């Protein structure tokens with residue numbers, strides 16, 4: 001099959017056809033394949049073209065796993081375009097929480113307690129949406145047919161599910177079996193329990209191509225997904241919730257457990273805890289089964305659910321969380337990779353070898369295709385997720401795109417922890433204001449954390465108002481916990497007000513999930529290097545990497561530096577989406593000037609790079625001159 005026969009655009013962009021061909025060959029030959037291509041290259045279309053051609057010839061299915069729901073929507077849009085020339089049955093799969101019609105009519109169910117809620121409703125015949133699935137066979141078959149034939153959005157499925165009064169999640173599940181392409185989130189591919197829904201036991205892995213988008217994120221995802229956290233405050237809430245739910249036996253058992261736990265932690269101040277010793281300590285003089293019986297009651301206690309349903313109250317997450325934590329701890333006793341660590345405020349049970357989990361989830365497929373805009377250095381990236389460099393094909397997609405992007409590294413400021421002072425914040429604010437007053441278009445400023453954003457926000461706003469009182473800019477500020485609707489409203493305001501200023505965080509939804517093509521943004525400013533703060537969980541991963549022959553520097557690169565740089569480069573490239581783009585990138589932190597870091601930057605950031613200790617006037621004139629020269633050319 002010729003790629004041109006299914007490719008939905010009149011022409012391939014530079015490098016796209018080569019990537020599509022390379023993906024096609026990898027799928028035909030059963031290779032593990034890693035594609036690195038800059039954002040805006042058109043990776044999704046190229047990878048779909050290559051994998052769908054091979055799948056059509058060899059009768060393969062494709063699973064396309066994305067990090068976020070928003071990215072799933074984008075792949076579905078692309079698939080919709082392919083379908084016009086090459087109809088293929090496709091569907092998406094989101095979390096049950098997203099589909100549930102019952103919870104929308106019910107009291108506030110959180111994602112944490114939802115699994116329990118749904119299982120309680122269905123096993124007690126309390127969900128009519130679920131019960132109706134069995135009685136609407138023909139209508140559901142038609143809905144599945146319609147859903148998979150046209151890549152319909154989830155909103156459409158929710159609407160149809162409401163009309164028919166059936167659970168949309170069950171329809172989505174039935175759609176999987178009819179689909180040749182399934183687009184979903186990481187969870188379904190990489191989480192052991194959820195994966196059974198996506199890939200039932202009787203499905204041959206050798207007939208599936210798995211595509212993983214934003215592959216530089218998978219290690220973090222697997223690590224986070226395998227970590228169970230128990231804040232000490234949660235145990236106290238659990239005691240309180242058990243008391244309020246009239247569960248005196250559970251309430252007194254948890255109180256005793258908490259007393260022994262507090263005593264144990266006060267005597268053991270090391271961050272790493274021996275699991276056996278911890279379990280013995282919290283069990284006290286009770287027989288061994290006491291703890292497992294308690295865990296069983298905590299995680300399955302129907303009394304809690306009945307009480308919650310009867311009184312229209314939310315299920316107490318604290319009881320479920322404590323049950324899950326202790327259950328995970330008991331089942332981790334044979335695994336050295338699962339470490340129990342503690343901080344001042346919580347216990348963590350964490351898998352220190354996420355690469356092993358990643359391999360378990362991805363081995364056996366006909367072909368594994370990983371995509372990323374930033375995997376440099378690729379050999380370390382492959383090792384960090386357990387892949388063998390000698391048998392993995394790495395394709396660096398090249399283009400002859402020309403950008404006019406000037407990169408400025410300002411070495412006179414930093415967000416190093418010890419240097420975080422009001423004077424430093426005010427200095428950073430003046431630099432941002434200076435760039436604002438010298439830039440005609442919109443600007444995105446990305447901070448390493450919400451607290452730093454908050455510390456600099458006030459000075460930035462007053463500096464801008466002082467410097468350019470007549471030229472009011474619309475200023476939009478990212479806050480933690482924004483809903484999808486809030487974010488969409490913010491982006492609409494940003495894009496519809498020329499010259500807006502966005503203050504956001506590195507690694508947040510605006511720095512990785514949002515594009516600003518064309519004239520949507522002229523300047524991106526990366527304030528500080530967002531190295532993750534040291535934590536007991538990180539110490540445990542360091543130990544494990546070193547035990548697996550990573551030297552200290554490589555372990556630091558994998559766990560701290562590369563994740564921070566990738567976030568910074570993603571922010572830097574938000575507005576560099578199209579060939580011919582004219583724009584500027586500022587790195588406001590002296591640490592970016594180190595030669596080793598400059599070498600890790602993508603080439604488009606290095607092509608026109610200046611660094612130095614710039615005062616406010618100089619930074620303003622560098623900005624003005626750049627845009628003036630760009631306008632003349």
Ligand code: SF4
Nearest residue numbers: 100101118127130167
């Ligand atoms: S079966 Fe469906 S509608 Fe019913 S509770 Fe579960 S997810 Fe919600």
